[in-house]
Amino acid sequence: MTIKEIQNEIIDEFSMFDDWMQRYEYIIELGKSLPLIEEKYKTDENLIKGCQSKVWLQGEQNDDKIVFTADSDAILTKGIIAILIRAFSNQKAEDIIKADTEFIDEIGLKEHLSATRANGLVSMIKNIKMYALAFDAKNKN
Amino acid sequence: MLDIQQIRADFPILSQKVNGKPLVYFDNGATSQKPQIVIDAEVKYYQEINANIHRGVHTLSQLATDAYEISRGKIKEHINAKFAHEVLFTSGTTHGINLVSNGFASILKPGDEVIVSSLEHHSNIVPWQMLCEKTGAVLKVIPIDENGELILEDFDALLSEKTKVVTLNHISNALGIINPIKYIIGKAHAVGAAVLIDGAQAVPHLKPDVQELDCDFYAFSGHKMCGPTGTGILYGKEEWLNKLPPYQGGGEMIKEVTFEKTTYADLPHKFEAGTPNIAGGIVLGTAIDYLNSIGFENIQEYENELLAYATKRLLEIEGLKIYGTGKNKASVVSFNIDGIHPYDIGSIIDKLGIAVRTGHHCAQPIMNFFCIPGTIRASFSFYNTKEEIDQMVEAVKKAQTMLS
Numbered sequence: 001m002t003i004k005e006i007q008n009e010i011i012d013e014f015s016m017f018d019d020w021m022q023r024y025e026y027i028i029e030l031g032k033s034l035p036l037i038e039e040k041y042k043t044d045e046n047l048i049k050g051c052q053s054k055v056w057l058q059g060e061q062n063d064d065k066i067v068f069t070a071d072s073d074a075i076l077t078k079g080i081i082a083i084l085i086r087a088f089s090n091q092k093a094e095d096i097i098k099a100d101t102e103f104i105d106e107i108g109l110k111e112h113l114s115a116t117r118a119n120g121l122v123s124m125i126k127n128i129k130m131y132a133l134a135f136d137a138k139n140k141n
Numbered sequence: 142m143l144d145i146q147q148i149r150a151d152f153p154i155l156s157q158k159v160n161g162k163p164l165v166y167f168d169n170g171a172t173s174q175k176p177q178i179v180i181d182a183e184v185k186y187y188q189e190i191n192a193n194i195h196r197g198v199h200t201l202s203q204l205a206t207d208a209y210e211i212s213r214g215k216i217k218e219h220i221n222a223k224f225a226h227e228v229l230f231t232s233g234t235t236h237g238i239n240l241v242s243n244g245f246a247s248i249l250k251p252g253d254e255v256i257v258s259s260l261e262h263h264s265n266i267v268p269w270q271m272l273c274e275k276t277g278a279v280l281k282v283i284p285i286d287e288n289g290e291l292i293l294e295d296f297d298a299l300l301s302e303k304t305k306v307v308t309l310n311h312i313s314n315a316l317g318i319i320n321p322i323k324y325i326i327g328k329a330h331a332v333g334a335a336v337l338i339d340g341a342q343a344v345p346h347l348k349p350d351v352q353e354l355d356c357d358f359y360a361f362s363g364h365k366m367c368g369p370t371g372t373g374i375l376y377g378k379e380e381w382l383n384k385l386p387p388y389q390g391g392g393e394m395i396k397e398v399t400f401e402k403t404t405y406a407d408l409p410h411k412f413e414a415g416t417p418n419i420a421g422g423i424v425l426g427t428a429i430d431y432l433n434s435i436g437f438e439n440i441q442e443y444e445n446e447l448l449a450y451a452t453k454r455l456l457e458i459e460g461l462k463i464y465g466t467g468k469n470k471a472s473v474v475s476f477n478i479d480g481i482h483p484y485d486i487g488s489i490i491d492k493l494g495i496a497v498r499t500g501h502h503c504a505q506p507i508m509n510f511f512c513i514p515g516t517i518r519a520s521f522s523f524y525n526t527k528e529e530i531d532q533m534v535e536a537v538k539k540a541q542t543m544l545s
Contacts, residue, residue: 020160020492025543052484052500052515073514074482075544076489 003095006087007103014107023108027079034082035089037069048123053077055124059131065090066135068128080109081124088128093139096132101125143439148524151176151431155524162494165529170314170473170520171498172364173345175428179367182427186420194419195393195410209419212426213409219429220359221350222376226408229375229382230422234341235264237360237375238308240412241337242268244385249305251277256299256334258283258291258309259510260318263503265308265339278305285510289316289465297328304334311343315502315518316465317448317473319343326356335381341365345522346444346471348437357381363421368428372421375412382408389414440523444472447521447530454534458541464507464516472521475502478537481544483517489540495533 001009017023037046041058048055053074059066068089072078087103088096104110104121149155152174157164166174186208192201194209210225217225231237249255255269255278273280281304283296291309307329312319326336337358340349344361351359358381363372377385387394387405391414396404405411432440451474455461460479477483487499500515501508508515519533 021543024489024492028543053482054514074484076485077482 003087003091003099007099010083010087011103011106020108024076027083027109028075029079030082030086031072031075031078031080034071034078035069035085037071041069042071048120048127052120055081055120057081057124057127057131059128059135061135062090064092064139066093066096066131068131077120080121083107083109084121084124084128088132093132093136097129097136143435143443143523145443145524145526148435149526151178152524153177153180159494159496160492163532165495165525165532167519167521167525167529167533168496168498169345169522169525170317170342170365170502170518172370173367173522174524175367175369176431178431179369179424179428182424183369183420186423191420193416205419205423208423209417212423215426215429216374219348219433220374220376221352223352224379227376227379227382229377229409229412230417231360231373231375232371232418233362233364233373234339234360235268237358237373238265238337238339239268240375240388241358241360241377241385242272243388245272245306245335246275247386248384249276249278252303253278253305254281254299254301254303255279256281256283256296256304256307256329258320259285259506260289260291260313260316260320261308261310261504261506262314262339262341263505265310265337266506269306269308279303282506283309285507288467289313289318289507290467291320291325293321293324296325300328300332300334302332304329304332306337307334308337308339310339310341311349312340312346312471312473313465313504313507314342314473315504315507315516316467316475317342317471317520318465318467319469319471321469322356323354326354330355342471342473345432346437346441348433351376363425363428366428367431368425369418369421371418372425374425379408382412387411387414391415393417435523443523444521447525447527448472448474450527451519451521451530451533454530455537458534458538460541461537464511464513473518474520475516475518477513477516478541481541483513483515485544486517486537486540489543490533490536493532493536493539495536497533 037056037058042056046056046058053072055072057070059068068085070081154174190204192205194206213225213228217228222228281299284292286292329336335357338356340359340361345366357378359376364370394406394411394414396406464475483499498518
């Protein structure tokens with residue numbers, strides 16, 4: 001599936017919920033299914049700075065695709081990163097670079113993009129894109 | 142006895158809903174809400190007397206200047222400074238601390254020592270670290286115990302003739318602990334050190350008497366005590382303010398300027414370069430009048446009741462731990478729930494209308510001491526109620542169920 005298709009699928013899933021509680025409960029569930037980063041990759045280098053909670057993110061190239069794993073000490077953050085990984089993991093670098101993130105808005109997580117929390121979500125997206133840019137540059141060389 | 146419903150009616154923001162729920166505002170440690178009288182005073186200034194101060198001969202300028210200086214006089218009375226010129230208007234506590242720490246750059250020598258406490262907000266750590274880097278002075282730290290109280294024997298042991306400055310908060314922002322500053326000031330003076338007190342968290346709860354405390358500097362913010370943001374006060378003893386060089390150059394702070402030499406204005410203007418936050422300075426006086434009309438004794442008595450009630454109710458929650466269990470506390474409860482990140486709790490109870498602060502509260506050394514990523518901090522004001530505390534407790538329980 002393309003990134004857009006996955007994002008639409010996520011939007012569909014979230015549209016079934018009537019209120020924030022159901023959405024949050026689902027995010028918590030997703031957090032439990034996050035593809036966990038290997039302990040050895042939980043380094044300072046892979047730590048995304050500026051979040052209230054700690055987030056480690058690791059990207060690896062698998063053929064022409066990038067596979068992400070991650071972890072966080074907060075469960076909601078884990079859920080949010082699980083959503084991002086679902087959308088962006090196992091995709092080509094060039095597609096990740098081009099992809100937009102409007103679906104975050106549509107699933108009602110806009111407040112996590114606000115300046116105070118965000119360093120969280122915004123930095124996660126930034127780091128995912130940075131990985132894509134780095135692998136893309138490497139592949140072209 | 143305070144009529145809390147009457148008081149709440151003074152604060153228009155308190156009647157609004159957040160996320161569809163009645164707002165429960167327990168982030169008073171970050172900033173307080175403003176009563177209508179303060180909001181009106183800000184508007185009135187711009188509608189009726191807005192003009193630049195200390196300069197114009199025209200009537201409006203004189204009215205604005207008078208109002209600004211009357212406010213300075215009120216604040217002088219409020220903190221019992223000896224002279225009004227010892228009361229400097231600043232943009233907030235951080236500004237006041239930086240004004241002092243920068244001034245000490247011309248006084249400290251390599252090997253001199255600056256003592257801070259483990260309970261400090263970053264704004265009372267970083268300026269002193271910068272000062273030490275600049276001068277070669279050494280930063281020493283008063284440790285805390287498991288209750289979050291300063292270990293005074295260790296403080297005594299840190300003092301020597303090398304100690305030039307001791308700086309600490311009156312009340313800890315992260316834990317609410319009230320520090321024994323009178324003891325610390327006395328001991329520091331005995332070795333000839335100057336003492337700065339960060340009063341940011343104290344002024345909403347009590348009326349500091351700077352002469353009785355005998356501190357050399359006392360810095361605080363207006364916005365935590367019902368005043369406007371971007372306002373603050375630095376009290377400094379006259380002799381110290383005369384000794385320190387100006388912090389910023391500009392208009393207002395000069396006596397005479399030529400390209401060869403500039404002479405500085407007398408206190409307080411020497412430290413008040415540029416056009417200040419005139420409206421804010423005037424309205425801070427209004428806020429202080431408002432607080433005094435309620436009365437700090439009443440405020441303390443009621444807030445202590447809220448603190449005791451919140452502590453009792455929160456401890457009913459299984460796995461909940463309170464940080465800062467010292468005896469002498471302001472109305473702040475900093476806590477965590479076993480196995481749950483404070484960010485998760487904070488995000489969920491926000492959805493239930495409860496505004497608390499989560500995170501390290503700009504006091505990372507305290508979080509490192511307790512080996513935690515942060516806490517949930519509920520800080521109460523005299524306009525909060527026990528019913529609101531009940532709502533918070535229910536919200537926290539709900540979050541705990543969702544998260545475990």
